[in-house]
Amino acid sequence: MSNILIINGTQPYEFAPGRLNASFAQRAQEAMAAKGNEVRLTTISDGYDVEAEVASHVWADVIIMQFPVNWMGTPWVFKKYMDDVYTAGMDGRLCAGDGRTTEAPKANYGMGGTLKGTKYMLSVTFNAPKEAFDAPSEPFFQGGSVDDLLRPVHLNAKFFAMEQLPTFAAFDVMKNPEIEADFKRFDAHLNSVFPEVAYVPA
Numbered sequence: 001m002s003n004i005l006i007i008n009g010t011q012p013y014e015f016a017p018g019r020l021n022a023s024f025a026q027r028a029q030e031a032m033a034a035k036g037n038e039v040r041l042t043t044i045s046d047g048y049d050v051e052a053e054v055a056s057h058v059w060a061d062v063i064i065m066q067f068p069v070n071w072m073g074t075p076w077v078f079k080k081y082m083d084d085v086y087t088a089g090m091d092g093r094l095c096a097g098d099g100r101t102t103e104a105p106k107a108n109y110g111m112g113g114t115l116k117g118t119k120y121m122l123s124v125t126f127n128a129p130k131e132a133f134d135a136p137s138e139p140f141f142q143g144g145s146v147d148d149l150l151r152p153v154h155l156n157a158k159f160f161a162m163e164q165l166p167t168f169a170a171f172d173v174m175k176n177p178e179i180e181a182d183f184k185r186f187d188a189h190l191n192s193v194f195p196e197v198a199y200v201p202a
Helices: 019-034 050-059 075-086 151-159 180-192
Strands: 004-006 038-043 064-070 118-124 168-170
Touching: 004 050, 019 038, 019 064, 019 118, 019 180, 050 064, 050 075, 050 151, 075 151, 118 151, 168 180
Parallel strands: 004 038, 004 064, 064 118, 118 168
Antiparallel strands: none
8 A cells, every 4th residue: 555645736717727637636536545545635726734745745655746737837836836845845854955965065966855765647738739749840849758848847856856657648638628538548547557456437
């Protein structure tokens, strides 16, 4: 049994109230619980307690970050959450400084994390189509992948010494949604990444 923290980082808007990301977060919660894990779910837009969130990061064996990609990054409420929670955890709970020492002040920046052994998974939604990624002929991302775009989020996790699990992405969710197919792919992804017990949704 593992401890699983799920973070729903959606910023609701009138045109995009966040139901899809909430559904993915709930689906992950149900799947992880069905596999026998202890699960905590934080919905950032509902409010949060900074100290409780730091404690949940320390408690967790796996952290699942669920969010829509807004303007090539996390929604602003998720960035604020990171600023609040991650900064508070720099007292040694999430990291002990930035990894440098007095003896070697120019070396090992970013290697002071204290969450060694903790894994994380990104699960994201895009308005962009899947075909926009990994294709050198496409002029915008120019062959870049989803994980290339989300490198700052991966680096934040690396700063705390967390280990990356395969990313899940749902594409074209506003203009050409295929929600049921995305849910099936998500279930399969969770069963692949966490194979100890197969999750079959009701």
